[in-house]
Ligand SMILES: *[C@@H]1O[C@H](CO)[C@@H](O)[C@H](O)[C@H]1NC(C)=O
Ligand SMILES: *[C@@H]1O[C@H](CO)[C@@H](O)[C@H](O)[C@H]1NC(C)=O
Ligand SMILES: *[C@@H]1O[C@H](CO)[C@@H](O)[C@H](O)[C@H]1NC(C)=O
Ligand SMILES: *[C@@H]1O[C@H](CO)[C@@H](O)[C@H](O)[C@H]1NC(C)=O
Ligand SMILES: *[C@@H]1O[C@H](CO)[C@@H](O)[C@H](O)[C@H]1NC(C)=O
């Protein structure tokens with residue numbers, strides 16, 4: 001029934017697009033004051049799911065932009081309080097069927113929408129354009145129990161789609177960060193049992209040829225972006241912020257993704273700036289600024305004895321400041337597979353606690369056992385890594401497993417100085433093979449010479 005109504009509504013809309021734009025323009029002025037709507041009670045908001053032409057706000061000029069589907073034309077109110085989910089779904093369905101259609105979230109409006117899966121396939125060139133603000137219900141108590149608490153905005157099975165605009169996605173994360181079980185790093189640092197799930201703000205799943213550009217994302221309840229089983233992803237000029245103590249607010253998380261480019265963006269949050277999970281390859285990260293937060297991570301990999309493969313990752317021309325880690329590779333004991341072909345080049349560190357780190361003993365509890373296997377870490381290159389570190393830990397830390405050493409770690413042009421205090425003269429190495437091309441600061445004399453990899457390759461099921 002609802003579907004029929006919506007279809008009817010589209011048809012009507014389409015006809016009216018062409019005949020009555022002027023009429024609607026007048027209605028706009030009467031019903032939708034453009035800026036101060038948040039302070040006013042939403043009077044006579046249309047019932048979601050049953051929009052009719054008679055209570056509709058204006059059309060965009062149809063002659064100029066026939067493929068633009070403004071969510072207000074589908075009944076969205078944008079007063080920051082009304083639930084506009086159904087209007088977004090209807091606008092999506094319309095834009096989806098239009099070659100290079102644009103779902104428009106207009107400037108100066110604030111739309112509250114529930115956890116929603118925007119599903120494809122759609123016609124190519126679809127644009128989800130956020131010029132205004134999009135936000136979820138404010139916290140777990142207002143989250144309908146029938147909705148997933150793992151994700152908020154999901155884009156699923158799309159090819160050639162773009163999420164862009166000059167607007168803002170506000171995750172209203174605070175009440176989620178304060179759930180009792182969250183790992184707070186407060187004075188006591190304790191956690192209590194209690195609800196823990198929090199939604200990822202924006203998830204792309206099983207989608208290809210994606211562009212994300214220009215948006216601001218603030219206060220995500222959990223990861224800001226998660227790209228999962230995606231090929232050809234281009235992220236550019238985005239700005240992510242969440243407080244330094246907000247738990248699990250990773251900026252951009254990718255897994256089983258390849259051909260990913262992340263450029264010209266700034267990320268400050270309470271967890272990893274970018275985290276690269278299992279199954280990622282051909283990833284290029286350039287000109288990003290991270291911090292505060294936990295820096296750029298590959299891993300954690302190999303949890304629960306799993307097999308993980310990550311290769312051909314480059315991070316270059318970036319700044320990492322006031323973070324717990326700079327560039328880190330972390331694997332669990334007992335996994336298999338390999339991380340290889342990783343280049344960290346021309347990175348500027350500012351007051352970073354562990355600028356360069358490989359940790360093959362990654363563990364979140366105290367009772368992790370050492371395994372007889374591990375994810376191989378090899379062909380890792382660090383060049384032009386300069387700046388300052390926090391002397392509470394050594395600036396370089398290569399902790400490799402006893403069963404599977406790290407191989408072919410190369411360092412060149414590394415110059416790390418204390419942000420304040422005395423230089424830490426002993427980088428940490430354990431079972432790490434590699435070489436440096438020129439003297440590093442501080443000097444690393446603990447890398448082992450040679451390359452045991454050929455022996456290893458025979459005994460490991462590599463990727
Ligand atoms: C935190 O620790 C202080 C001092 O040990 C104690 O007085 C306080 O009750 C603790 N707070 C919580 C929430 O456990
Ligand atoms: C989209 O991605 C798929 C898979 O990577 C690729 O085969 C296809 O050519 C791409 N299409 C466009 C238009 O780039
Ligand atoms: C790097 O990214 C910033 C945005 O964070 C941008 O303003 C700047 O132009 C970019 N630099 C280059 C060389 O592209
Ligand atoms: C590594 O990834 C880049 C894209 O980031 C790609 O251009 C390049 O061909 C890849 N190299 C190999 C050896 O596959
Ligand atoms: C695991 O191995 C490392 C390196 O040999 C060692 O320092 C650590 O104590 C071991 N941990 C356990 C739980 O055996």
Ligand SMILES: *[C@@H]1O[C@H](CO)[C@@H](O)[C@H](O)[C@H]1NC(C)=O
Nearest residue numbers: 341342379380381408410451
């Ligand atoms: C060492 O790793 C680099 C890339 O980091 C690679 O170009 C080189 O071929 C590797 N050397 C050996 C001996 O595998």
